[in-house]
Amino acid sequence: MAKVLVLGGGTAGLIAARYLKAEADRLKLDVDVTMVTASERHYMPPLFMEVALGSAEAHETWAPIKNAEKVYGFRVDIDRVTKIDLDNRQVKTEGGKVYDYDYLFLGLGVKYAWDKYKGLAEHGYHNYTLEGALELRKALYGFKGKRIVIYAPEVPYRCGIYPYEMGLALRAYFEAKGLNDVEIKVVHPGDGPARSLGPTVSRFFEKEFEKAGVEFIHHDGHERITEGKLVTKNLELDYDLLIKVPPIAIPDVMAFMADSQDPRWAKVKGPDFRYPGYDDVYVVSEASMPPLGLLTAGVPLHNAAVVSATSILHQVHGGYPIAEFVPTMCLGVGYHTGFTANCEYRWTGSKYERTCYLLFKSPLIKEMKASFYRGWLDSLRL
Ligand SMILES: Cc1cc2nc3c(=O)[nH]c(=O)nc-3n(C[C@H](O)[C@H](O)[C@H](O)COP(=O)(O)OP(=O)(O)OC[C@H]3O[C@@H](n4cnc5c(N)ncnc54)[C@H](O)[C@@H]3O)c2cc1C
Structure with missing residues (x-):
């Protein structure tokens, strides 16, 4: 059995774990997907702006990540990671647990x-x-x-x-x-x-x-x-x-993975977000996007998590295609209107190059954005 350990239950961790579990089931692969995350809450941080402006309440900004066990079928342990030992493929937690793994997905966000x-x-x-x-x-x-x-x-x-x-x-x-x-x-x-x-x-x-x-x-x-x-x-x-x-900066528990050129970021290797020297370790957070020329937001992170998940599946199940970093569409809100924009990416061998452009404007974007965030969280509510 291949053990995939996903650290962090935010956007990146949820997407990777969900994708890995769904594909492992579909392909009937013997893969165990376990998530370890410090908070019981899976937050949708853009809703914090709505809270500040009075259009969302605190309880609307999160859903219980433990529900992912029932909804998506992977295991979720609520615990804080205190040590990551890449050489021995072990992760230790505040709760005293020791996890070993074959593949490690680091989705611990930023400090x-x-x-x-x-x-x-x-x-x-x-x-x-x-x-x-x-x-x-x-x-x-x-x-x-x-x-x-x-x-x-x-x-x-x-x-x-x-x-x-x-x-x-x-x-x-x-x-x-x-x-x-x-x-x-x-x-x-x-x-x-x-x-x-x-x-x-x-x-x-x-x-x-x-x-x-x-x-x-x-x-x-x-x-x-x-x-x-x-x-x-x-x-x-x-x-x-x-x-x-x-x-923003690399989380403390990952400080040993920082890039000496700019210690805010993790060392990372493209195109599939591996940690250099460890082909079993993937780093997907806003602390690993800038060194690869990527933007620090949830939409590109979503892509990065899928690319990494497919790269893990490629290793587990030879021949599984590694996903390309597909174009990302973002929604932005203006004064009394909003826009959608598209970014296209090209892997140059060391970085992603991107071209971004506005697609269209509409006053409906605000509602679309608000309902996307709520719908996302609703998928974790039983
Ligand atoms: C105000 C605001 C507005 C935004 N608007 C947009 C937008 O319009 N569009 C967009 O694309 N993006 C937006 N973003 C960015 C988006 O929210 C983030 O890119 C995304 O949430 C990051 O996800 P993540 O999984 O990397 O990190 P996080 O969501 O921070 O998740 C990290 C996870 O790791 C866990 N964790 C941390 N440390 C440990 C530890 N030691 N042990 C175990 N678990 C740990 C945490 O509990 C958490 O579950 C916005 C963000 C903010 C704050």
């Missing part, structure tokens, strides 16, 4: 490195966790000031379009409350909004910003945040409410 920049941990609000979103919701609801700054100290962070969607959603939020004089600024290291998604998506956001009166401001690097003030190398901005985007 939020709030301490990386002066003042970032102490000041401002965010909706990158459910707890953060609930605090931001209170702050927004009671907001009496004039100046809101949405601040990304560095790129890439989780979900490249988040600050733009948030800026535009906030304009609509305040308008609905009759507050039309709130200044909303997105302060970002890029030259313009959503540059990584190509010129047509970037133009979409530029136009939406113009319509909504949201300002994009480029910054040259972080200096400090104090109460009411953000200072970067080229700016000093006063704010009444700061919404911050966390820098």
Whole structure:
């Protein structure tokens, strides 16, 4: 029997485990798929933004990952991984268990490195966790000031379009409350909004910003945040409410897998996300996407998890085709409309090259996005 151990029960882990189990059953392969994940909750993090804006409740943002046992048929153990020993193919947990494996899929997400920049941990609000979103919701609801700054100290962070969607959603939020004089600024290291998604998506956001009166401001690097003030190398901005985007980094338990060139990321080998030197180990998280030229968001992660799962099946069941990194379609929300965009990828031998472009705009996108997230979680509700 081939033992596949999936660490992490987020988007990446769920997709990989689900795919592996379904294909192993279909092909009648003797494969055991076990997931070990620290939280009982499988979150859909984009819904944290809705929580902050009051259009979703906390309980709507997650579903019990243990239900995957009944729905998809693989085993789920709730436990925190404390040690990963690649040479001995062993994983140890807080609960004192030791798992051995033939194939290891690492889907442990990322760490939020709030301490990386002066003042970032102490000041401002965010909706990158459910707890953060609930605090931001209170702050927004009671907001009496004039100046809101949405601040990304560095790129890439989780979900490249988040600050733009948030800026535009906030304009609509305040308008609905009759507050039309709130200044909303997105302060970002890029030259313009959503540059990584190509010129047509970037133009979409530029136009939406113009319509909504949201300002994009480029910054040259972080200096400090104090109460009411953000200072970067080229700016000093006063704010009444700061919404911050966390820098991301490789999780602590995987720190030994960090790339020496940029220790935020895991060492990884394309095209199928293997850890160099260990053909039985796959690393699929936003900490392994940037070194391969990929974007840090759930949609490309979905693809990465499928590619890795097929690569594992290829090893278990010779001849099983390894999936290509197929085009990914993302949905983004603007001011009173939204867009879908497509990214196409080409493996160059060391990295993926991508071409992204806007497909169409529609006010329905917001509803589509909201129902996709809810439908995803509903699939785990019994
Ligand atoms: C506000 C916001 C908006 C977003 N919007 C979009 C969007 O519009 N489109 C899009 O594509 N993406 C979006 N994203 C990004 C998307 O949510 C993430 O890319 C995706 O959730 C990452 O999935 P993951 O499985 O890699 O990590 P996670 O979902 O973080 O899962 C990691 C899992 O590992 C577990 N874990 C961690 N450490 C341990 C340990 N030591 N032992 C055991 N288990 C452990 C955790 O419990 C968790 O289950 C958004 C994210 C945020 C925060």
